[in-house]
Amino acid sequence: MGSHPSFPSAELRRAFTHLLPGLARRLLRLRSFLEPAGPLDEWGMDPSLPDRSFALLDFLYGTWWRVEARHVERVPARGAAVLVANHGGALPWDALVLRLALLRDHPGHRELRPLLDAEALRPPALARAAARLGAVPANPGNAGRLLSRGSLVAVFPEGSRAGEKPWSDRYRIQGFGRGGFVKVALRAGAPIVPCAIVGGEESSPPFARSGWLGDLLGLPLLALAPGLPLGPAAFLPLPSRWSIRFGEPIPTAGLGAGKAADPEVVSALAERTRDAVQQLLEEELSGRRSVYL
Numbered sequence: 001m002g003s004h005p006s007f008p009s010a011e012l013r014r015a016f017t018h019l020l021p022g023l024a025r026r027l028l029r030l031r032s033f034l035e036p037a038g039p040l041d042e043w044g045m046d047p048s049l050p051d052r053s054f055a056l057l058d059f060l061y062g063t064w065w066r067v068e069a070r071h072v073e074r075v076p077a078r079g080a081a082v083l084v085a086n087h088g089g090a091l092p093w094d095a096l097v098l099r100l101a102l103l104r105d106h107p108g109h110r111e112l113r114p115l116l117d118a119e120a121l122r123p124p125a126l127a128r129a130a131a132r133l134g135a136v137p138a139n140p141g142n143a144g145r146l147l148s149r150g151s152l153v154a155v156f157p158e159g160s161r162a163g164e165k166p167w168s169d170r171y172r173i174q175g176f177g178r179g180g181f182v183k184v185a186l187r188a189g190a191p192i193v194p195c196a197i198v199g200g201e202e203s204s205p206p207f208a209r210s211g212w213l214g215d216l217l218g219l220p221l222l223a224l225a226p227g228l229p230l231g232p233a234a235f236l237p238l239p240s241r242w243s244i245r246f247g248e249p250i251p252t253a254g255l256g257a258g259k260a261a262d263p264e265v266v267s268a269l270a271e272r273t274r275d276a277v278q279q280l281l282e283e284e285l286s287g288r289r290s291v292y293l
Contacts, residue, residue, distance in 0.1 A: 011292040015239040019064055026056045043113075043142070044131030050103070060237070061100045065199060067242040069101040070284075074246045077108045080147040080190040081249065082181055084273050086173055086281060087156035088165075088201035092120045092130065093237055098154055098197065099134055101244050112152045115143060119160035140184055147188035154195075155181040157274075170201035171285060173278050179270035182252075186260040191249035192273055196280030199242030202291050240292055245280045 038048045050057060061067050075081060087094055095114035102112040115138035121127040136142050138155065146153050156162075157176040165174070185192050250273060259265045 008291050015292040019239045026059045043136045045134045046132040064239050065242040069105040069244045071246045072105050079150050082185045083154040083193045083195050085195040087158045087162040089204035093203050094197045094200040114154045117159045143184040171281050176270045176274045179266040182266045182269045183260040185252050187257045189253040193249045194247035194276035196245045198284045199240045202240035203237045245284045247276050
């Protein structure tokens with residue numbers, strides 16, 4: 001993959017100047033998160049919350065992040081599927097953006113349930129907000145139940161540790177673990193849809209990650225410079241420009257559920273998916289015009 005441009009500080013300042021007033025106005029409407037919820041599903045999702053929070057979510061998706069979803073029609077129009085995406089940044093903003101992309105831009109306006117690991121759901125307030133917006137704790141049981149009902153699920157095999165990668169390694173995919181997402185897809189006979197998300201890495205302040213100073217100053221000798229603790233400031237999403245590219249589905253139905261116990265099959269499918277996501281990332285990054293404008 002080609003090298004990344006230095007951190008675009010001027011771009012970020014201009015974007016904040018233009019967009020911050022609109023965000024401030026909509027944050028005043030956050031009381032919708034505090035209103036009594038309607039009936040929740042077994043994982044704590046509030047089906048009415050997207051409508052009640054439409055003004056804020058629409059602003060984040062369409063104006064703050066200016067998301068472009070490419071080839072979203074490759075996601076099946078009905079039935080179960082497992083979306084597999086890269087993860088970046090300290091917080092799971094990518095799970096929210098991916099869910100909104102399917103609701104807004106898919107021809108069938110499909111509902112997606114992101115599966116998040118325990119580390120992402122560790123802060124209690126974040127866990128409650130994520131659950132109300134549709135997130136589900138990542139484990140085989142939850143994934144299997146959702147897929148058996150014909151749902152779309154999204155997995156982020158790199159896990160929360162991807163947010164700790166050095167700044168210079170953003171969009172370079174780490175390992176996909178033991179292929180748990182392949183096993184649940186095989187058992188359900190659900191296709192695997194590779195998905196590349198660009199913008200999530202820059203949506204969280206880079207200053208908490210090692211290597212940011214060397215990238216900012218263009219000095220490779222500072223590549224190991226440690227990050228800075230940001231505290232609550234890390235929760236403010238930066239106005240990076242996002243794009244999502246969906247790949248061709250990888251079928252599993254013809255292989256049979258029994259292949260979930262075959263390490264060679266699982267490993268081969270996991271590696272195929274990882275390569276597909278990395279290729280999609282490189283294609284998307286090669287056409288990227290700017291990070292924040």
